[in-house]
Amino acid sequence: MSAPAGTIRRPGFAGLVAAYRFGLPAVLTKGRVIGAVALVLLVVVQFTALSPEDLNSGITPTILFLKLVISVLVPVFTVATASNVLGAAVADGTLVYPWLRPAPRWQLALGHIGAALTLTLPVAVVTSGGAAVAVGSSTVGLDSPAGRSLLAGALAAGVAAALAYTPLVVALGARFKRASTFAFVYIFLWEQLFARNSTGINRIAIQTYVRSVYYGFGDEESSNFELGSVVSPTTAWLVIVGLVLAGTALTALVVKGANVE
Amino acid sequence: MSVIELRGLSKWFGDVVAINEVSLDIDSGVTALLGPNGAGKSTLLRVLCGLTRPSQGTVRVLGENPRSKPSLGGRLALVPQQEALPERLTGRRFVSLMAAMSGIPQAEKAAVAAIERVELDPTDKRPLKTYSKGMRQRIKVAQALVGEPEVIVLDEPLEGLDPRQRVLMIDLFRSLGAEGRTVLVSSHVLEEVERFGSRVVVLAQARLAAEGDFREIRELMDDRPHSISVTTDDPRGLANALVSADAVSNISFPKPGTVLCQTENVGRFRTEVITQARDIGARLTEIRPTDDDLESVFRYLVERR
Numbered sequence: 001m002s003a004p005a006g007t008i009r010r011p012g013f014a015g016l017v018a019a020y021r022f023g024l025p026a027v028l029t030k031g032r033v034i035g036a037v038a039l040v041l042l043v044v045v046q047f048t049a050l051s052p053e054d055l056n057s058g059i060t061p062t063i064l065f066l067k068l069v070i071s072v073l074v075p076v077f078t079v080a081t082a083s084n085v086l087g088a089a090v091a092d093g094t095l096v097y098p099w100l101r102p103a104p105r106w107q108l109a110l111g112h113i114g115a116a117l118t119l120t121l122p123v124a125v126v127t128s129g130g131a132a133v134a135v136g137s138s139t140v141g142l143d144s145p146a147g148r149s150l151l152a153g154a155l156a157a158g159v160a161a162a163l164a165y166t167p168l169v170v171a172l173g174a175r176f177k178r179a180s181t182f183a184f185v186y187i188f189l190w191e192q193l194f195a196r197n198s199t200g201i202n203r204i205a206i207q208t209y210v211r212s213v214y215y216g217f218g219d220e221e222s223s224n225f226e227l228g229s230v231v232s233p234t235t236a237w238l239v240i241v242g243l244v245l246a247g248t249a250l251t252a253l254v255v256k257g258a259n260v261e
Numbered sequence: 262m263s264v265i266e267l268r269g270l271s272k273w274f275g276d277v278v279a280i281n282e283v284s285l286d287i288d289s290g291v292t293a294l295l296g297p298n299g300a301g302k303s304t305l306l307r308v309l310c311g312l313t314r315p316s317q318g319t320v321r322v323l324g325e326n327p328r329s330k331p332s333l334g335g336r337l338a339l340v341p342q343q344e345a346l347p348e349r350l351t352g353r354r355f356v357s358l359m360a361a362m363s364g365i366p367q368a369e370k371a372a373v374a375a376i377e378r379v380e381l382d383p384t385d386k387r388p389l390k391t392y393s394k395g396m397r398q399r400i401k402v403a404q405a406l407v408g409e410p411e412v413i414v415l416d417e418p419l420e421g422l423d424p425r426q427r428v429l430m431i432d433l434f435r436s437l438g439a440e441g442r443t444v445l446v447s448s449h450v451l452e453e454v455e456r457f458g459s460r461v462v463v464l465a466q467a468r469l470a471a472e473g474d475f476r477e478i479r480e481l482m483d484d485r486p487h488s489i490s491v492t493t494d495d496p497r498g499l500a501n502a503l504v505s506a507d508a509v510s511n512i513s514f515p516k517p518g519t520v521l522c523q524t525e526n527v528g529r530f531r532t533e534v535i536t537q538a539r540d541i542g543a544r545l546t547e548i549r550p551t552d553d554d555l556e557s558v559f560r561y562l563v564e565r566r
Binding site: 010011017018021022025092093094099100103107259260261 | 307310311312313332333334335338339343345346347349354355358359361362363364368
């Protein structure tokens with residue numbers, strides 16, 4: 001080891017990759033992977049629980065099922081996973097190790113968000129897509145234009161949901177010990193109870209934009225599967241990109257200002 | 262300009278004062294931060310590394326505020342006291358990720374060198390959760406060394422190490438100091454600090470109690486009035502003899518058969534008490550210092566400052 005050089009280092013892309021790899025073990029725990037598999041299985045079981053009469057009786061039961069997956073199950077799984085990525089490091093004090101490195105705070109934030117997305121994104125896509133396949137095959141048929149729109153919309157909505165919720169929940173987890181509780185209150189009370197049916201208020205609900213992304217893929221027939229769109233798909237994607245940037249910036253600010261134990 | 266400069270530094274948590282008006286300059290070489298548990302050492306080190314803001318006062322490390330510039334671009338490293346580590350990573354992965362986050366081009370190579378320097382095996386594939394306490398301490402030191410920082414802050418790094426590992430670590434700290442780095446090591450064990458052979462800063466009751474060369478601090482500690490309890494079958498006779506011999510500054514009888522003596526010269530007192538007891542035919546059962554614990558020493562240093 002040489003004598004002190006007095007040089008200031010700036011990690012480049014390697015710092016971002018290292019932050020991602022540092023955060024990944026907190027995401028890919030045995031419990032979470034089992035939870036992800038269980039969620040996918042739950043979607044299958046839920047769908048098979050629908051009776052043939054329900055499936056043949058029209059749109060209502062199946063659309064409720066799709067809505068449940070995109071509006072509730074995906075966000076809930078995202079919260080349960082993402083809140084812990086930096087939250088656990090803050091709670092057990094291991095944040096001190098990456099914190100005391102010259103890596104920019106945005107790299108630490110983005111690396112940990114990326115680690116969370118490693119699990120939340122595929123789970124969101126698989127469950128939303130799986131639900132769409134189940135609904136489409138039993139109603140309009142997956143070969144039809146409406147069925148293809150349904151599937152594409154659901155996959156896009158899954159991606160949108162994971163991207164929109166994950167960075168914000170990572171920031172929330174880094175800042176508050178009860179981040180999961182706050183996020184669940186937001187999902188169940190604000191999004192599902194207050195914002196869903198209120199014009200105006202629904203503009204400040206992530207779910208509005210996720211549904212609008214889904215709706216953007218609809219044609220005349222598949223618009224029957226509409227989940228309650230409010231804004232144009234372009235606006236919805238712009239808002240979601242904005243949420244990703246805002247979530248990353250917020251996480252970086254929380255990390256920067258954290259009292260590291 | 263000193264490497265580390267603290268000016269009027271205070272930190273409080275609600276009503277609890279953790280550090281009270283500490284001003285200090287630390288230069289290159291090994292400096293020991295000595296103090297009892299709860300004296301505020303860890304808080305001081307955390308403020309010094311920028312992990313938390315001071316409530317009052319300023320901190321400068323290498324001329325910069327460590328809070329606004331974490332790790333000062335890799336020039337400052339910390340070995341924290343806490344045990345927590347990223348348990349699922351291997352030691353090598355942990356250190357190499359820290360190297361990559363420090364902007365070291367050959368992170369793997371640097372990690373191997375740092376791990377070998379603390380006498381751990383870089384090929385060990387076990388996750389950190391399987392490491393013993395001593396191994397965990399050493400991997401914490403390795404992650405601090407990997408960036409080759411100019412300033413290394415170590416919070417109780419010898420805790421949990423066996424005697425051989427302690428010797429290894431103390432030698433390592435000395436060699437880091439000899440390389441021109443600034444090494445600040447905290448400890449609550451006087452004997453450990455003695456072996457650093459370094460400059461000592463004593464923190465007690467949240468305040469700076471003393472600072473200087475270890476020998477000066479040791480003399481300061483030894484020169485204070487000592488309280489010694491002597492158990493004998495003739496307490497009155499022995500007390501008279503000790504007063505006549507001018508070996509004590511104060512004397513009392515806290516319980517039957519016991520003389521409590523105060524002296525500023527422990528060595529002379531020990532000689533006199535044996536001589537006087539023999540001369541008057543008193544039988545000595547026990548000679549016991551009542552305030553030789555480190556807490557008392559620190560309390561004395563705080564009170565005299």
